[in-house]
Amino acid sequence: MSTDIRIKNGLSINIKGVADKELKKVPLPTQLALILDDFHLIVPKLLVKEGQSIKRGQPIFYSKSNEKIKFVSPSSGTLEKVVRGDRRKILEIIIKTDKKDSVFKHKIPNQDKLDKPTIVDLLLKSGCWPFIKQRPFDIIANPDENPKSIFISCFDSAPLGVDFEFILRDQMTEFKNGLKILEKICPKNVNIGLNKDQSFLSNELRDFNINFFSGPHPSGNVGIQIHHIDPINSGESVWTLRPEDVCIIGRFFLIGEYEAIRTIAVSGPPIKNPKYFRTIIGTKIDFVFSKIIFDNNDDYRIVNGDVLSGKSVDKDKFIGYYNNNISVLREGNNYKLFGWIPFINNSVPSIYRSSFSWLSFSKPKDFDTNLNGEERAFVVTGEMEKFLPMDIYPMQLVKECMIGNIEKMEKLGIYEVAPEDFGLIDYASSSKIEAQTIIRDGLDFLIKETL
């Protein structure tokens, strides 16, 4: 059974430097880290002290709000440092790896003996649980809840998006096993989002629940897919996972080990040889970048994730927990004389016809991080609607989030959205309004007030 859905509203942004389909294996890094910012709203309680040796898959900390949710080490080694910020808030947990590769093993019962409680229990103990996120709120799922469905989007429509067909090709056994495990949690309701061009995946996964999506970004965003297949009502929750994380779960249930393999596409206009790297979660970015050639020594921005919704990091920091790409952009910290006059500065990409660059917008372009203006009040109305393919009025929702009117937020559909769905709105806003930040704050406010 499959459905075909055409997404009309949205925009595909073509950036120079898409990763070539060439996979380079990276040896075990000397240092890696878990970044707490990746686990939104999780307050960690450490289980290991600095200097203590740890095994791969050994819990390092758990969530204060739910002790069952454990976070484990992607590699064996020693806990080198806990980096703290203001008010001793933990920012990063840095692990120095060793080559011993001692593993924290789990016993996996026979396939037919695996029932839902056993699976959930194993996912929690193994450290695989944080891969499961939930809508509403776009946070790590609550294991005590029953999801009405599970969604996995297997294509990336974001700018410089990765090719999941390429990433999954040699991990199909693990991926399918992961899907089977998830189907036991949520029978008959594990939905896979594919693009029509993905013939390999659509053939391989024909026994599963597939939905086809076409059209511009954000058609690959899992939130958009949920909205069109099985929209979230107030009081319901839907779980989402990223494809390679399903592989990690599948692998765990095959071998009983937590093996956090992560395929990362390093891409962007300043990179001469953009390609895929296979490493493990949390690898130090420097370690991967030693194989990358930059075209010159400009000021760069490195983004964990895609350029619309990712987080910027320093070169000496670490790969995020969830992302499959690292995007690199030139910092646009330069002035442009009379740059605001229409049809001047046509080299700055624009979808609007007040610049000639719209004529060639679909060609790969060199984007930088300049805001191209200053933040202003909401003036141009109707522009946000064109970039959110949901039955939701984005500007009105953003405004209600700013005010914090919970009743209106619920009515306007706050439960169905995640910040990433507003990435394009950030991009296209003529008032330079940062809708993603406002939506995230709105969701956090809702959590604080209602849970």
Added chain:
Amino acid sequence: MNIRGIVDKMKVPFEKGNKLEKLYPAFNAFETFLFVPNHTSKTGAHIRDAIDLKRVMITVIIALLPALFYGIYNTGYQYLYQTGETFTTLDAILHGSYKILPMIAVSYIVGLGIEFAFAVFRGHQVNEGYLVTGLLIPMIMPVDIPLWMVGVSVAFAVLIGKEAFGGTGMNILNPALTARAFAFFAYPTYMSGNQVWVSEASNVDGVSGETILGMLAAGGSTDQFSMMDMFIGSIPGSIAETSTLMVLIGAFILIYTGVGSWRIMVGSVIGAALTGILFNLWGANELMSFDWYNHIIVGGFAFGVVFMATDPVSAAQTLKGKWIYGLLVGVFCILIRVFNPAYPEGVMLAILLMNVFAPTIDHYVINASVKRREKRLNSKLKMA
């Protein structure tokens, strides 16, 4: 030293902790006029489109220029033609400029003065919206209005029409039309009647300053004006609204660049045309039997619909709402023209009226989406 270096040097006294810190918004307006700043995205999307409000507003100004230039020429033309002297195009332009440029200067000086004062007082950036409003206000006034009245109307529109509601983006009524409506009701003898629509009409004998719609409302005939005159715009009227041709050029610029809402424009024309056709069939008086297509090209309809009804802040804000809003602007414009002899021109009041109703239209459009969501939830609950 390059320009950037000079600006950086000038900036120092305005920076935090220095003497002129409070005046920073004013300096910022000047600086960002010269340069698109070097700000980079900190949170949210890392890449941003080249569009910004300065670019949006300047596009509207470019779209207004053809109508403004023609308005300047036509002001001179109407006056010199009626005096019966021989004259050249240059004479007409000179007379028009002599009348109109001071009005534009007064509008910008008073309006931007208030905008800058509020920006400094509130400590936020100067918004670009007034660049458009400030040009629109003189363009929709009768040519003989005294300059001090322009100044007072501008002050009223900016203070009461905009800043009182919280500034740019928060106003309910279109500020330019607020200025005109204020002048219209405060100084009616300068804003209506048959003496004001041609330069010096009240001072020089033999110059009649009546508009076509005014003549029709009085039951007179308008045979001296051909349809071509009405379309090109060589007819009496407010300064820059007479030429449908020039407005169409502006409309093309707005629609092509995506800055103006084509939904509102098309909706209004459909609304006005349908209402006009209905009245043509009825035909009880001169205004009713005035051909519907002429209704669209005379008076301020075209100008109002293209440049004022499309103001994104005071119009309906949802895409569906823009259709309904546009349609109703067209309908009410013709209704007011036909049924209310005191207001032979209806477009100003039609747009202001719809400005007031725009939030209601949006409410119903958005509520439809809210209802769909509720229905989905209810059907789910029933099944369970």
